[in-house]
Amino acid sequence: MRAKVLITPRSFLKVKEQAQNLLKRYDLDLIYNDTGKTLTEEQMLKMCEDVDGLIVGIDPVTEKVLKNARKLKAISKYGAGLDNIDLKTARELGIKVASAAGTNATSVAELAIGMFFALARNLAKHVFLVKNGGWDRIQGVELTGKTAGIIGLGNIGKEVARLANGIGMRIIAYDPYFEDSEFLKKYDVKMASLESVFKEADFVTLHVPLTEATAKIVNENTLKLMKKTAYIVNTSRGGLIDEDALYEALKNDKIAGAASDVFSKEPPGFHKLLTLDNFLLTPHIGAYTAEAVEKMAIKSIENLVVLLFDEEMKSQA
Ligand SMILES: NC(=O)c1ccc[n+]([C@@H]2O[C@H](COP(=O)([O-])OP(=O)(O)OC[C@H]3O[C@@H](n4cnc5c(N)ncnc54)[C@H](O)[C@@H]3O)[C@@H](O)[C@H]2O)c1
Numbered sequence: 001m002r003a004k005v006l007i008t009p010r011s012f013l014k015v016k017e018q019a020q021n022l023l024k025r026y027d028l029d030l031i032y033n034d035t036g037k038t039l040t041e042e043q044m045l046k047m048c049e050d051v052d053g054l055i056v057g058i059d060p061v062t063e064k065v066l067k068n069a070r071k072l073k074a075i076s077k078y079g080a081g082l083d084n085i086d087l088k089t090a091r092e093l094g095i096k097v098a099s100a101a102g103t104n105a106t107s108v109a110e111l112a113i114g115m116f117f118a119l120a121r122n123l124a125k126h127v128f129l130v131k132n133g134g135w136d137r138i139q140g141v142e143l144t145g146k147t148a149g150i151i152g153l154g155n156i157g158k159e160v161a162r163l164a165n166g167i168g169m170r171i172i173a174y175d176p177y178f179e180d181s182e183f184l185k186k187y188d189v190k191m192a193s194l195e196s197v198f199k200e201a202d203f204v205t206l207h208v209p210l211t212e213a214t215a216k217i218v219n220e221n222t223l224k225l226m227k228k229t230a231y232i233v234n235t236s237r238g239g240l241i242d243e244d245a246l247y248e249a250l251k252n253d254k255i256a257g258a259a260s261d262v263f264s265k266e267p268p269g270f271h272k273l274l275t276l277d278n279f280l281l282t283p284h285i286g287a288y289t290a291e292a293v294e295k296m297a298i299k300s301i302e303n304l305v306v307l308l309f310d311e312e313m314k315s316q317a
């Protein structure tokens with residue numbers, strides 16, 4: 001019987017033809033999410049009910065969804081973060097999971113560095129000001145010579161380090177699992193404690209996965225360690241920040257500003273952070289580039305084939 005695969009990411013539709021071409025040698029029925037939105041748990045429950053494989057974006061793959069998906073054998077993440085998948089239940093049910101980490105590292109790192117520049121030169125405020133008839137100038141700061149504090153030195157964190165090094169920033173990083181001393185030498189990165197990163201960095205940037213250990217890693221206590229002139233950038237997951245504590249720190253000018261691509265609830269709807277002009281935001285666009293979309297699609301397809309058929313993808317030549 002043909003295996004059925006649900007493909008949920010909205011941006012996957014942009015490379016649908018290429019994906020179908022890659023998969024044409026396999027006996028698969030492909031079903032797409034054509035709602036134009038991230039699926040809810042209710043929708044996932046129904047749509048996963050009779051599928052053998054899943055290529056998933058940030059839609060919720062909860063315990064309830066997994067237990068209801070009786071035929072599901074493989075989940076291939078279209079992207080890096082696995083926090084939307086209940087990995088413990090998947091393991092218990094024998095459902096295999098793979099990540100496409102690395103495929104969007106350049107795109108996310110470029111957005112993080114873009115946010116450094118936008119914060120340093122008040123780009124959003126200046127655009128708004130001039131479009132509203134003003135011509136005032138807000139003094140900015142240079143990035144050259146400033147300290148980038150990278151929390152999580154994986155695929156994205158390393159790209160941020162490479163780019164920050166190119167700009168002439170001093171780089172410190174916290175990642176207890178990092179072991180590549182050659183990389184540290186090449187890009188002049190100094191490993192530091194989490195506390196030192198918060199204390200010393202002019203730009204703290206988050207690149208850890210959302211787990212029990214990292215949830216609210218930015219909180220009242222860690223924000224208190226930061227310099228009044230420092231900025232925080234989050235292109236990882238909303239749950240890494242205690243958003244109430246960030247609001248208080250920004251509102252009371254305890255730190256200079258923050259930029260976030262991600263929120264604990266997406267879309268955030270009305271959120272008090274959105275009322276602050278030292279808070280920049282984007283709607284989870286980190287991986288939304290032509291290049292990353294293609295790489296995520298190809299890698300998630302390759303991973304699915306390995307998980308479902310236990311083989312490397314057959315050459316398309
Ligand atoms: N905004 C977006 O669209 C977007 C796109 C891609 C990834 N992301 C997020 O970025 C995260 C990182 O992606 P990646 O590709 O770099 O992942 P990765 O797995 O390559 O790197 C994660 C790094 O975090 C480190 N780490 C894990 N737990 C830690 C802890 N408790 N303290 C410090 N370091 C810890 C790991 O050692 C690893 O080096 C993803 O998990 C995802 O949540 C967001």
Ligand SMILES: O=C(O)CC[C@@H](O)C(=O)O
Binds near residue numbers: 009079080082
């Ligand atoms: O589906 C997307 O576009 C985002 C995926 C991204 O958050 C990731 O974890 O790689």
